[in-house]
Amino acid sequence: xxxxxxxxxxxxxxxxxxxxxxxxxxxxxxxxxxxxxxxxxxxxxxxxxxxxxxxxxxxxxxxxxxxxxxxxxxxxxxxxxxxxxxxxxxxxxxxxxxxxxxxxxxxxxxxxxxxxxxxxxxxxxxxxxxxxxxxxxxxxxxxxxxxxxxxxxxxxxxxxxxxxxxxxxxxxxxxxxxxxxxxxxxxxxxxxxxxxxxxxxxxxxxxxxxxxxxxxxxxxxxxxxxxxxxxxxxxxxxxxxxxxxxxxxxxxxxxxxxxxxxxxxxxxxxxxxxxxxxxxxxxxxxxxxxxxxxxxxxxxxxxxxxxxxxxxxxxxxxxxxxxxxxxxxxxxxxxxxxxxxxxxxxxxxxxxxxxxxxxxxxxxxxxxxxxxxxxxxxxxxxxxxxxxxxxxxxxxxxxxxxxxxxxxxxxxxxxxxxxxxxxxxxxxxxxxxxxxxxxxxxxxxxxxxxxxxxxxxxxxxxxxxxxxxxxxxxxxxxxxxxxxxxxxxxxxxxxxxxxxxx
Numbered sequence: 001x002x003x004x005x006x007x008x009x010x011x012x013x014x015x016x017x018x019x020x021x022x023x024x025x026x027x028x029x030x031x032x033x034x035x036x037x038x039x040x041x042x043x044x045x046x047x048x049x050x051x052x053x054x055x056x057x058x059x060x061x062x063x064x065x066x067x068x069x070x071x072x073x074x075x076x077x078x079x080x081x082x083x084x085x086x087x088x089x090x091x092x093x094x095x096x097x098x099x100x101x102x103x104x105x106x107x108x109x110x111x112x113x114x115x116x117x118x119x120x121x122x123x124x125x126x127x128x129x130x131x132x133x134x135x136x137x138x139x140x141x142x143x144x145x146x147x148x149x150x151x152x153x154x155x156x157x158x159x160x161x162x163x164x165x166x167x168x169x170x171x172x173x174x175x176x177x178x179x180x181x182x183x184x185x186x187x188x189x190x191x192x193x194x195x196x197x198x199x200x201x202x203x204x205x206x207x208x209x210x211x212x213x214x215x216x217x218x219x220x221x222x223x224x225x226x227x228x229x230x231x232x233x234x235x236x237x238x239x240x241x242x243x244x245x246x247x248x249x250x251x252x253x254x255x256x257x258x259x260x261x262x263x264x265x266x267x268x269x270x271x272x273x274x275x276x277x278x279x280x281x282x283x284x285x286x287x288x289x290x291x292x293x294x295x296x297x298x299x300x301x302x303x304x305x306x307x308x309x310x311x312x313x314x315x316x317x318x319x320x321x322x323x324x325x326x327x328x329x330x331x332x333x334x335x336x337x338x339x340x341x342x343x344x345x346x347x348x349x350x351x352x353x354x355x356x357x358x359x360x361x362x363x364x365x366x367x368x369x370x371x372x373x374x375x376x377x378x379x380x381x382x383x384x385x386x387x388x389x390x391x392x393x394x395x396x397x398x399x400x401x402x403x404x405x406x407x408x409x410x411x412x413x414x415x416x417x418x419x420x421x422x423x424x425x426x427x428x429x430x431x432x433x434x435x436x437x438x439x440x441x442x443x444x445x446x447x448x449x450x451x452x453x454x455x456x457x458x459x460x461x462x463x464x465x466x467x468x469x470x471x472x473x474x475x476x477x478x479x480x481x482x483x484x485x486x487x488x489x490x491x492x493x494x495x496x497x498x499x500x501x502x
Contacts, residue, residue, distance in 0.1 A: 003210040013149060013156065014142045016208040021160040023197045024135055027096065028164030030103060030194035031071075031128070032291075033172035034187055035261045036284035039064050040269055041110060041176070041183040049179040051111045058410030061262045065403015067121050068258065072396035074129025081130065088134040088213035089205065095134075096198040098127030103191030110184040120187075133392075138213045165291035168193070173284025186284075232380060238462040239378040245459060246371060247394060249321060252448045253367050254398030255405065256328050256441045257360055260290065263406035263437060264356070267335065271434070273347040286353055293361035301365045317374045317463075318456035324366030325449035331359030332442035339434045343427050378463065405441070409433030 008015040042060035044052025055063070082091040102123030109116035139157050143149055168190070176186025232240075268274070269283035308314040315323070334355040338348035375391055412418045412433035422432035 003206070006208045006210070008208075014208075016142050016212075017139065017156060019200060019204045019208050020135060020139055021157055023092075023096075023200045024157060025160040025164040026193045026197035026200070027099070027131060027135075028161050029168040029171075030099060030164075030190045030197070031124075031168075032165040032287060033168035033190035033193060034103060034106065034124070035068075036169040036173050036265070036287040037176045037183055037186045037190075038067070039262055039265050040283060043266065044111070044183065046111065050177070050182055052183055053111060053114055053117070056410055057263075057266055058407035061266075061407040061410070062403045064262045065400050065406070067125065068261065068399035068403070069396050070125045071128050071132075072392050072399055074125055075133040075392055076129075078129035078131070079133035082134045082216065084216055086130075087216045088138055089209075090214075091130040091134045092138075092213075093198070093201050093205075095127040095130030095132075096194060096201060098123050099131065100127075100191055100194040100198055102127060103187050103194055106187040107184045107191060110182070110187060134213070138209060141212045142209075159295070162291040162295050164193075166288045166295070169282075169284040169287040173282040173287070177282040177284060235464045236380040238464060239380070242459050242462045243375060243378055243390065245455070246318070246321065246374070247390065249325065249448055249452050250367060250371050251394045251398045251401075252444065253321075253325060253328060253363065254395040255402045256332065256445055257364060258395070258399050258402040259406055259437075259441070260287065260357070260360065262403060263409055263434075264335070264353070267338075267348075267434065268353055271338070271342050271348050272350055272353055274350060281350070286357065289354060289357035290361050290364075293358055294365070297361065297365055298369075301369075316456060316460045317370050318452055318459045320366050320370045322449045322453045322456065324363040324370070325445045325452065326363075327359050327366060328363030329442040329445035329449070331356040331363065332438050332445070334359070335438040336435065336442065339427065339431055339438065340425075342434075343431055374463075405437060409437040412436050 006015055010018055039060050041052045042055045042063060043057055044050060044054070046052065046054040078091060078095065082088050086094075102120045102125075105120030105123060106117060109120055172186035172189050175181045175189055176183045265283060265287070268286045272283070274281040274283065305314060334352045338352035341348045341352070371391075410433060413429040418432050418436050419429045422429065422435050425435070427435050
C-alpha cells in the first residue's frame with residue numbers, strides 16, 4: 001500500500017523539504033570536511049608531531065585529482081542505477097552508508113595504512129555516486145507540477161549545501177590539524193556528519209516523504225511514455241554544437257578552480273603566514289571561504305543580471321563565461337604576487353589567498369550558474385539527461401587534469417627552462433613550481449577567454465535565441481541563480497525534472 005508524503009508544512013513548505021535540507025547539509029559537511037584534510041594528510045611527514053603518510057606534493061596532488069575526478073564521474077553510474085533498478089531512496093540510503101563507512105575507514109587507516117586509506121576513498125567514491133545525483137529529484141517530487149513554491153524550495157535546499165560546506169572545515173581542520181588530536185579525528189568528525197545524514201533518512205524519510213523516490217524513474221517514464229522518437233532538428237543540432245564548444249572552456253575553468261583543494265591547500269599550509277596574535281589559523285579554514293562568498297554574492301549577481309536584462313544590456317552567456325575566466329585569472333594573479341612575497345620574506349600574507357578565493361568565487365558565479373542554465377535551455381528534451389551527464393563530465397575531466405597540473409609544481413624545478421624563467425624574475429628554484437603553475441593557469445585562462453570572446457558571436461547565432469528566457473523579476477532571478485548553481489552539486493532542478501517527465 002502506497003504512502004503519500006506528510007501534508008505538514010513549515011514556513012510555507014512541506015516539512016519533508018527541511019528533512020532533505022538537513023540530510024544534504026550533513027552530507028556536504030562530510031565531503032568538504034574530508035576534502036579540506038585529504039592533501040594535507042597525504043603530505044604530512046610520517047615522523048612529525050601530527051604524522052601523515054609522507055607522500056611528495058606531486059604524488060598527493062595526483063591522488064587528489066584521481067579521487068575528485070571519480071567523485072564527479074560516478075554520479076553518471078549512480079544515476080543510471082537509480083533510474084533503472086534501485087530508485088532514488090535506496091540509492092541515497094546506501095550511498096550514505098557507504099560514505100559514512102568510508103570516512104570511518106579513513107579514521108582507522110590514518111596514519112598507519114595507505115592501503116586501507118585507499119579502501120576508504122573507494123567507499124566514499126562509490127557512495128557519492130549513488131547519493132549525489134538522486135537526492136534532489138525527491139525535492140521536486142514534493143511539489144505538484146506548476147507549484148510556484150518549487151523554485152524557492154531549491155533555493156532553500158541550496159543553502160543547506162553551502163551551510164554544510166562552510167562549517168565543515170572549521171570543525172574537521174580544527175581537529176585534524178591539531179597535534180593533540182590528529183588527522184584521523186578530522187575524518188572521524190566527517191564520518192559523524194555523514195552518519196547523521198543516514199540516521200536522518202532512517203528516522204524521518206518514510207514519515208515525511210512517504211513513498212516518493214522508491215520506484216525507479218525508468219519504470220515511471222515507461223508507464224507515462226506514449227510518444228514516438230523523432231530526429232533532431234537543425235536548430236537542435238546547432239544548440240548541441242554550442243554545448244560541445246563550451247565544454248572546452250568550462251572544463252578549463254574547473255581545472256583552475258579545483259586547485260582549491262589541492263595546490264592552494266598546500267600553499268595555505270606551507271607558505272602562508274596564518275598567525276593572528278597567538279592563534280594559528282588552520283590551513284583548512286580557507287576552504288570555507290568559497291561557500292561563504294557564494295552565500296554573500298550569489299544574490300548580488302542575480303540582481304545584477306536581472307537589472308541588466310531590464311535595461312536590455314545583459315551580456316550573452318559566452319561573454320559572461322569569458323568574464324568568469326578573466327576573474328578567475330585575476331585570482332591566480334594574486335597568488336603569483338604571493339609567490340614574490342614568499343621569495344622576499346619567507347611567507348605570503350593571508351590577504352592574497354583570501355583575494356584569490358574571492359575572485360575564483362566571482363568567476364564561478366559567472367560560469368557555473370550561467371553555463372548550467374544555458375545547458376538546460378539548449379538541451380533537446382529527449383537528451384536532457386545526457387546533457388546533464390556532460391555537465392558532470394566537465395569537472396570530472398578537470399579534476400583529473402587539475403591534479404596533474406598541480407603536481408607539476410613539485411617537480412618543476414628539475415627543468416632548466418622553468419628555473420631560468422623563474423630566476424630571471426628573481427624567484428629561486430624552490431618556489432619556481434608555484435610561480436609557473438599559478439602564473440601558467442592565469443595565462444591559460446586569459447588565452448582561452450580571448451578565444452571564447454572571439455567566437456562568441458557564432459555561438460550566439462547557434463543558440464537560436466534559447467538563452468533569452470530570462471527572469472522577469474529580481475526575486476525570480478535570485479531563485480534561478482541559486483537553483484542552477486546548486487545543480488553543480490548534484491541537485492537536479494524541479495524544471496529539469498519536469499522536462500524529463502514530460
